Amino acid sequence: MVDITERRSALESHYTAGTFGAECNGHPGVMLAVRRNLSIVHVAGKPDDQTFINAIKSACGCDIPFEPGSVSVAGSLSLIWLAADRWMAVSAEPDPGILEATLRRACDDTVAVIDASHASTVLRLSGPQARTVLMKGAPLDFHARTFTPGRVATTMISQCTVTLVCIDQDTFDLYVFRSFAQHMWEWLRDASEEFGYEVSDILSG
């Protein structure tokens, strides 16, 4: 398919850009946005299988991040640790079929390659109070020395499973299952209210 039918985010009809919550004099404590049109592919394979390791390297251009909670990056592609035998490749490529096919081609069939581009809604949370907002929700240590850029953790916020990726000191991506997206969005807005927050225009990629 050359022309990709436009993908609709789970938040499409709930998303209004603007500034909300407590008065913040133009300095919102938190910025919220949705990242759209990402390609997300889960890869499950044996961590001790050299063919698998090589295949992923060739397909993604980076090493598999074996250390729990770590992320490898190659250009616009991130390879995110999910479990001892599972990773998530994320790229800004708008046609998820391409990433899936690339990985599928590279790997033999002991490796599972599963397109999950539509399974998650990706929210971006940033700003000086972003960590505080996360602290409200997740039972994790978000200290700036502990949860550093390039770390990932899957945990729970407001009874939903979320995968959190630390992008930089004040910026985080939240991967939420699509059906929970609206709930999580409302939760994030409520939690950000006291700091004043800005909903930015939808991010793509």
Added chain:
Amino acid sequence: MLIKCPWCGDRSLAEFSYQGDATIIRPSDPLSLSDNQWNEYLNLRNNPKGWHDEIWQHLNGCRKHFKARRNVVTHEIADTKPMDGSLQGGRS
């Protein structure tokens, strides 16, 4: 409680699902068992008051199952290991 997932590290109890006694091994050939033996596997439990080897799943995390050796009186956790690892630690 704070439980150490062998991969993700110390995490809140709220992220885990308890999956029972780790010493219960599902028989490989159930059809060869007597009613009594099958009942032993299916229903009977050691249920010790003290150190207990058990299986937990990091359900709201990496979703992996692992073994933990936990004292069910004090809730001390001596050791956690991936499923294939054997456990150590704890006074018995």
Added chain:
Amino acid sequence: MQNYSIFSLARNALSHHKNWTEAWRSPDPKPEYDVVIIGGGGHGLATAFYLAKEHGISNIAVIEKGWLGGGNTGRNTTIVRSNYAIEGNAFFYEKSMDLWRGMTQELNYNVMFSPRGVINLAHSDAQIDDFQRRGNALRLNGIDAQWLSRDDLKKRVPLLNMSPDARFPITGGLEQPRAGTARHDAVAWGYARAADARGVDIIQQCEVTGLKIEGGRMTGVETSRGFIAAKKVGVAVAGHSTQIFDMAGIRLPIESHLLQAMVSEPVKPSLDTVITSGASHVYISQSDKGEMVFGGDLDFYNSFAQRGNYPTIEHVVAACCELFPTYSRLRLMRTWGGIMDMSMDGSPIIDKTTIEGLYINAGWCYGGFKATPGSGWVFAHTIAQDRPHALNECFSLDRFQTGHVLDERGAGPVAKLH
């Protein structure tokens, strides 16, 4: 036994209550008894009482490692009901209900059995079906049950959240009108006093540390206060059944889990019935003293700690505020836990064992307080006659092997799910 009545109270008031006698003695153990009951909770004490009253056996000792009623009897949410759908359960709990109705008078001790109704809230269409199915089974079995519509509920429980916008809107409720609550401690004390009056020795601060079995028969128990001989030993130790039966080499289909309960600060009457919710598994009632009493689900891992963890409390409290939004400003005063003997089908075990003279009363899960009188009654029968009563035949130990389980929740052999 000194009679308790308004007159004796008035008489004693005049002597400044200096002349009340002991409710029970604190005897030293005799070397030998006809029957030893292990466990001075409601079940053990009731068993001793009915053994003496119904079966003419009075040379009995109840052996309790701590204090009377200090186990689950002293830490439960006191709900008494018999709205069980499965046959064996239904008739047993109904017998228990009968005994509850006369307990205060039978024991000459006010156990404050208060049949103010127990309502199970339904939150979906499927639950209406399910509850009505149960209600119909109850009615056909001769057990009281009635259906409450949303309008009925609004009137009956004014503070209940009947909003159609609630996360799980309430769609109706199944009530057992003659169910209710009782004062838990009084049940232990009432049975203890009445049993004592019939000659039963209640021995507190005495732990059973071993069972003496010779040639497949019971001959007595080792305790922290020495050996006590007995040919018949009944075990009613709730959360500690495994430990006692380990002494006899018998493995049980039981796991011990922790259940927490909690109370709010006392307030003036605000809830005149017992509310349980099918969607969130919480139950709420108000005690005579005014506290709101809440309970919920297990902590979901094996535990002998009598002490719970926080996530469960959060869940129970959130569910309570969801059902009763005005309770949000009430305050939680105390939380505690009890060790539950969770059986693999969620139903109790009352039976003889493979060892002659050793009897088991265990596996009460969430629900043994309501069973206290019935359990004592059938257990006394089982011990005295050396065979189960018709009412407890279904609670046999071998049902797990044969598959005749009484799995009210349909959860299968996963103890934590019952």
Added chain:
Amino acid sequence: MNNPQIPQYRLPEGGRIDRSRPLSFSFNGRAYVGYQGDTLASALLANGVHLIARSFKYHRPRGIMSAGSEEPCAMVTMRQGSRIEPNIRATQIELYEGLVANSQNCWPSVNFDLQAIINKVSRFLPSGFYYKTFKWPKFLWMSYEKVIRHAAGMGKVATLPDPDHYDHMHAYCDVLVVGGGPAGLMAAKSAAASGARVMLADEQAEFGGTLCGRAEKISNKPAMDWVARVRDELAARPDVTLLPRTVVASYYDHNMLVLNQRTGEHLPTAEGFTPRQRIWKVWAKQVVLATGAIERPLVFGNNDLPGVMLTGAVQTYISQYGVLAGKNAVIFTNNDSAYDAAAHMHDNGIKIAAIIDNRKQTSPAAQKLSDRGILIFNNHVVYQAVGSKHVRGVNISPLNENGDKLSGGNIKIDCDLLCMSGGWTPSVHLFSQARGKLRWHETLTTFIPEKSFQQERSAGSCKGVWGLSDCLKGGAKAGAEAAKAAGFTKTRALKTPAASNHDMGDIRALWRVPQPPRSQTKRFIDFQDDVATSDIELAAREGYRSVELTKRYTTLGMGTDQGKTSNINGLAVLSEELGKHIPEVGLTTFRPPYTAQTLGAISGPERGGHFAPTRRSPVHDWHVSTGASFMPAGLWMRPAYYQQPGETMWDAIYRETKHVRSHVGLVDVSSLGKIDLQGKDSAEFLNRCYINGFAKLPVGKCRYGVMLRDDGMVFDDGTVSRLAENHFMMTTTTAKAGPVLQYLEYLLDVVWPELDVHVVSATEQWCAIAVAGPKSRELLSRITDIDMSNEAFEFMGVRQGNICDVPGRIYRISFSGELAYEIGVPSDWGLHVWESLMTAGKDLKVSPYGLEAMSILRIEKGHIVGAELNGRTTADDLGFAAMISTRKPFMGQRSLRKPALLEGERKQLVGLISLDGKTPIPRGAQIVVNPDGPTPVAMLGEVTSNCYSPHVENHIGLAIVKRGRQRIDEILWATSPLTKQRVRVKLCSPHFIDPQGERLRG
């Protein structure tokens, strides 16, 4: 009390209040003025108001006894309307402008309370009186109980929903310090100096602990200067979190503590978006407990009168609030701490009428006071306070040689304030919650921490250390040790500043002040629950001898204060009664929370719509916009039906049902669980999971499967499609999507780790739309490049291709019994595909249908759902015997041989049809032979599903009935006594439509 002639009790200067900010407030309808920095209690005392409350049981007048969270007496109802809040301690409420508080548990007023009559008959109401009475006549108990219940309780609960909001926070730290007094501040300073991440919490608005209410000096300057300096230093450190107004409520396993911060409660209403309270869940590597100590009351006659106060509290009212609790005080003590207090009071203008000390020797600490000309009575006791609603004086008497009787020679001394000090009890609540072991300390006459169980240590007065200098040193050491234990190795205790170091001298225990012969004046131990010495004596006499039994029989320590001021006194009296040593009798269990916690705060943001997450399908917004009615299915919200103008709900449902059978309908089935399986052992794995075989399933085909639990009962059902040799897609019921995935993961991780299979939930990736009805093929062939012909795409086939310009899958499966397909497209395109289908099928009259219609369609077809899959039915019960493979092992197989599963009496799935053709089959009905037979009526089975079938044009149902398959054509009753409905039903096959499956294959 509010005699305008009594001058104000506010000192002209001093205190930590802000005199430039007067605040008006109302108590019992009267207006008063206090200052910013006051508590409700201090502001009332400043206005000379002492009568605050009526007691729980006897309705005795009660005043203010303490200045903190231990207060047992001064309980009020705060605020009004939806913010009304009962049982609040006046000592814990920070004053704000417009505060409204009222007395509770009294009528018509606190001053004149009719129920005070109970006090007059209190001798008939000893502990446990209700166990002995109200037994006859039996039927009256519920009426008696009603009276009891109305008398009990305290304040009233709100009748409107709480408008405030609450918040949660999670935090990790190296060292959590509980208590911001001298010991806690020093500990925090010390730990922070080592670089550790420190949190310091104190329940008071201001750090300083006891120092806020004393005239102490540190480094020769006012101690509060030091406090301010340390606080500022700590605040400047990035890794220190200061939490004033934060009580540490609970201490759980693995050093997880729960804190509650009053973020907005001290304000008229929480401002803007600030929550009223915020719960902190903290995981601390190490904890320092510096929770201080609580002064003990003395147990003499009428010790509950307003105006009888703890000595330290009177000091606090002076120094912290600039308030005199009285002008003419008698001090009654058994230790030296009261002498410092006496000097402090005296310095501030309180006349000290006398100091009564039960100790025989004059303590050196007394010297300063006698130098001031203050009368000191040694070996004397106050045996009774005198007064009706406020103390007017005291009766004192010398003690006999043994100290257990009065020896005559009474003196009456007038006073308007009676200060008592019975020694101090370390606050070991959290230490005990953390399972620390206590030890009885003879000379301190109290329990102190002996051995920690968790990673914590105590410092300061909560450890039985009384001198300020020692508290500072202890804090410094504890802070350093904690940091070290948390891994900060280059740590040492900081030097501590100079300070006084007064201790308590030798305490002479005095647990019950002897009374004159025949006196029946009550000596209270637990002021909140009205437990007096006579109650404990009675409990002991009647055999309730374990301290736990005494507690429950008398309710000692069971009030909202959880016995903070009463536990030790009660225990000691019991020990004396039993002739035992205190530690032999032991303490009752300390349980969370330390102080009562607002339920709303504990539930936090998980309220209303957020009580549980709501899951929505990709087509959700479309359903909303077309006016669908929704019903919850687990966490999902699913359309139930789409009502059109002029239609009733049932009209809509039957229209949708018929439409599917005659035209084509769409139903959103995105919530069904989908699990993606890959790996070379996938087929083998499925074989082991399902009763039927999957090894030979060809690529491009799907198959219905039934899964058992290992006990032989049906766990779930669904379809499995083979997309490639080693790639399968499994579907589950909505309810079991989570459990089945977890079960498969368990099997792969734990039981068969050797299998090479990966399972991933695909539920969220795929929007699933069932297209059902005779026109479904035609509709689909318009929007896909897949060859839809019956030959190319047979029943139970699966194809991948283009659907409405997006890549997707079509499964030819049917739940309705019609020719039907299920489309799967990636979720972000789900709405696009749904809308495209609606457009493309306009001329085919395509229409959406909801769960209700779907349910009717599946009942007509005899498909099972949750009600039939109740965990007690076997595959055979449900008619799947033929599917059970005999050629391979599978989960649950062994259990099929259990005797109970082989019995002929098992309940089996059948269909039901209403015999008269018009009477509905009641939901949840039971199947019986004779509904009017004698009770208990034997039940043969139960109705699991029921509906009106537009296809059969009759009421039909599914049921599980004993030996049901042998009873086909029998006529029985379906009865619902609950709803007074019954109907004669004929048992039939559960397949009401197209039993041969011609429609779905056509």
